Amino acid sequence: MSYSVDFEKALEIGRPPNIRSLFPNSRALIVSGKVIDRALLAKGKAMTMAANGRNHIIIRGVLRAAQRARAAVIIEIARSEGGAKAYCAVNYWNIARQVDAVCNELGITVPVAIHADHYGIKSPDDLPYARQEIPSLFDAGITSIAIDASHMPDDENLLASIDLARLVPNWAGYETEVGEIKGKYGLSSVDEALFLVQGLNAHDIFPDWIALNNGTTHGLEASDAGIQVELTAEIHEALAGYGISGAQHGTSGNNSDRLRAIASKTRTTKANVATALQMISWGVVVNDYGNAILDDDGRFIKVKGEGVSEELWQEMVAYADSQGWTGGNYKKLNAIFENKILGQPRHIRERMARRVEDFVYTMLVEVFNAGDTARYAVDAILEAGSFDLGPKTGRIESPEEWTEEKIREKAARLSTDKGPEGDFDD
Structure with missing residues (x-):
């Protein structure tokens, strides 16, 4: 069959219940994160972009790139970016509506997941509010979520994950995390990752992805060594029997060769890109993998005639200066300037989106090997005959060995280095 015929069938059966309810007349193929993961696994040695839509222009550019590359893709927003204390106008509760609208406007036919x-979760005190808030995300059109309790000790991480995973619909994509993402400090280990995944498995929780601290940072700067490819491969191999893929965070500080290695040598299917897309949309000078280049005074360099207007850029810089914001703290400009960005002339908005599109297309096709994965995603839906692809594995571990008491005993025997505390929200 042709892709167009199969797309129509996938559109009929592949959209999850919340998406069908919110957008009954839509022609956007918004799917579970599970579908995206399976598509990249089917192609093999490939990962797709999980693009943080910090502004509306980024969402447009990423979707255009995915359509051009015929790539299944993820649009996401993090809790710090789009939660209750957001620094972006795009948030957990409007991101699905924005994606659906853009898909219909532009005729996007590639499968797209919406990822929270x-x-x-920074402490057990966060759990009561999380139990209230997480269902609201799915009410608003989220189709995949990363519950990140990795800031806590291993036993608290696992127990919080068990608690909150019950709020995630069975059909939805689910990501878990071990080890804060903070560069060379507190690298994740095989034992830590096994502890988390085995404990979840014993409670009939089967994550699609695991995020590791494998040597990368969030934000602008690369760590001393960057992503540790061999460490990642070792941990993924140890987890192979549990059917879990890798989620690579903090890609903006790593070069294309290292990202190609992650795609080809590990079980990673999802690669987060956030800060790079923000900077590219604004018109900041970046290197080939999206890391901003600073001048001799440590300030961003704006490309004349690219990104936002020169006048708006000067206003953004002046505002950042007035707040004492430099480097990564420029992210706080997102919510403040979103409406002014959208109020620019059409040709400026278009050049912003085109700059994002060109960068994302190159990453999808030439670095991540995600080109033509839309076909695999549609095939997965048709083979399942449903929006719900089910887990990749079943229960392997014994629940009796993973009671709260035994979880705490096992965690006490782990030898781990969490590294220094810090602000690693993105």
Whole structure:
């Protein structure tokens, strides 16, 4: 059959219940995160972009790139970016509506998942509110979530994950995390990752992805060594029997060769890109993998005639200066300037979206090997005959060995280095 015929069938059966309810007349193929993961696994040695839509222009550019590359893709927003204390106008509760609208406007026919990234739990005190808030995300059109309790000790991470995973619909994509994402400090280990995944498995929780601290940072700067490809491969191999893929965070500080290695040598199917897309949309000078280049005074360099207007850029810089914001803290400009960005002339908005599109297309096709994965995603839906692809594995571990008491005993025997505390929300 042709892709267009299969697309129509996938559109009929592949959209989850919340998406069908919210957008009954839509022609956007918004799917579970499970579908995206299976598509990249089917192609093999491939991962797709999980693009943080910090502004509306980024969402447009990413979707245009995915359509051009015929790639299944993920649009996401993290809790720090789009939660209750957001610094972006795009948030957990409007991102699905924005994606659906853009898909219909532009005739996007590739499968797209809507991911709530880094739903952070910093302490057990966060759990009561999380139990209230997480269902509201799915009410608003989220189709995949990362519950990130990795800031806590291993036993608390696992127990919080068990608690909150019950709020995630069975059909939805689910990501878990071990080890805060903070560069060379506190690298994740095989034992830590096995502890988390085995404990979840014993409670009939089967994550689609695991995020590791494998040597990368969030934000602008690369760590000393960047992503540790061999460490990642070792941990993924140890987890192979549990059917879990890798989620690579903090890609903006790593070069294309290292990202190609992650795609080809590990079980990673999802690669988060956030800060790079923000900077590219604004017109900031970046290197080939999206890391901003600073001048001798440590300030961003704006490309004349690219991104936002020169006048708006000067206003943004002046505002950041007035707040004492430099480097990564420029992210706080997103919510403040979203409406002014959208109020620019059409040709400026278009050049912003085109700059994002060109960068994302190159990453999808030439670095991540995600080109033509839309076909695999549609095939997965048709083979399942449903929006719900089910888990990749069943229960392997014994529940009796993973009671709360035994979880705490096992965690006490782990030898781990969490590294220094810090602000690693993105």
